[in-house]
Amino acid sequence: MTDSWYDLVDPIVPLTQGDLIFDCPVLIWKSSMPIGEEWSRKSEVLQNAVNAIMADVAVMTQACDLEQNRVENVILCPHVSQKEHKTAWEEEMSARGHNPTSKAWKAHCDDICSGFIFNYTMLNRCQLGKSNIDVRIVYFHEVYTLPRLFLESLIKSRNQPRFRLLSPYREHLSQAFARFFMRVGLPTPIESPWKT
Amino acid sequence: MEEKELTEAIERFWQEDSITDWPSSASTIMQEEDVPLEDLGDEPISTGNEDLTVAVLIPSSPSAWKTNIIQAMGGAKYLFRHIYGPKLVYASGAYPIVYEALEEDIGFGDDVITSASPWPKLWHQEEPEQAGRRGAFYPTYHRKVMFSKTMIFQTALLPRWKPNAKIQMRTFEQEND
Numbered sequence: 273m274t275d276s277w278y279d280l281v282d283p284i285v286p287l288t289q290g291d292l293i294f295d296c297p298v299l300i301w302k303s304s305m306p307i308g309e310e311w312s313r314k315s316e317v318l319q320n321a322v323n324a325i326m327a328d329v330a331v332m333t334q335a336c337d338l339e340q341n342r343v344e345n346v347i348l349c350p351h352v353s354q355k356e357h358k359t360a361w362e363e364e365m366s367a368r369g370h371n372p373t374s375k376a377w378k379a380h381c382d383d384i385c386s387g388f389i390f391n392y393t394m395l396n397r398c399q400l401g402k403s404n405i406d407v408r409i410v411y412f413h414e415v416y417t418l419p420r421l422f423l424e425s426l427i428k429s430r431n432q433p434r435f436r437l438l439s440p441y442r443e444h445l446s447q448a449f450a451r452f453f454m455r456v457g458l459p460t461p462i463e464s465p466w467k468t
Numbered sequence: 469m470e471e472k473e474l475t476e477a478i479e480r481f482w483q484e485d486s487i488t489d490w491p492s493s494a495s496t497i498m499q500e501e502d503v504p505l506e507d508l509g510d511e512p513i514s515t516g517n518e519d520l521t522v523a524v525l526i527p528s529s530p531s532a533w534k535t536n537i538i539q540a541m542g543g544a545k546y547l548f549r550h551i552y553g554p555k556l557v558y559a560s561g562a563y564p565i566v567y568e569a570l571e572e573d574i575g576f577g578d579d580v581i582t583s584a585s586p587w588p589k590l591w592h593q594e595e596p597e598q599a600g601r602r603g604a605f606y607p608t609y610h611r612k613v614m615f616s617k618t619m620i621f622q623t624a625l626l627p628r629w630k631p632n633a634k635i636q637m638r639t640f641e642q643e644n645d
Contacts, residue, residue: 327629
């Protein structure tokens, strides 16, 4: 058994859950769009609200659905390097009036690793031959879809191997995604009498 | 008194290799053999024949009939066989019809079974693949298109997605600790 989280797969290998695709074009909705009177022209509003961006993404669609060709579109979540995430985290901390200390950053990363922050999961670094991948943080609060045919064509046209999460890390990613959706917030938390 | 006669007659016919006539369609109340028979007479039973209103299902003897009881006929599988002709008159005046079945095929008292299992008929039909029936179901659906737009991308010029960190309060609470 290997300690590696990843395998490197050839472009001809069919897509599956846990595949990481870098520099993938995806469509998103603009964060702001006209409302009010213009809302009567919904089609036009939507047409003008589409943005194309480039992102590093992880395939989240179930492996069996892809294998059995049951889905036309593939669900993707973006992932970023630890450095990119730290920049975003520092901005958010400052915006909230908190000091982004080194201690707070470590606690934040520990929380992600431990699964305490539902909208992220962390993927380990890995070296496979000459290819290496650093720690990646997957964002579950952003979800994209792309046509499967498009994604497979893109991978083939690039003709480069891609990182693929191995089991059980692939399932760990999938479970973290599920937990993000299935979580239930309690209006009244447990009172923690053991702390008094 | 009639009960006793009925019981004796059943015993007698049990010993005989009497035969049989397969019911084409019948419903019955399944009862253990020691259930008071008068209870059966009060149950609404449809046998498909208005003259035959009571059916009694008894377990077969351990040695007899084992291999012959279950038979398929006309696309239906019968789990019991008729062992008694309409010679007895039940207390209510109805004819009891006695069937025997393997003990494992007899349910609990008050269970109602039909004379023919539906499964043999279903076996004649091709079943969909298990994977298609369970788990996730993906019907082909047609989307209502609001607009369709040809988009041309120069991927090299597309802006990078900028992460937007959503931070849980837990981090702040820990920091305050």
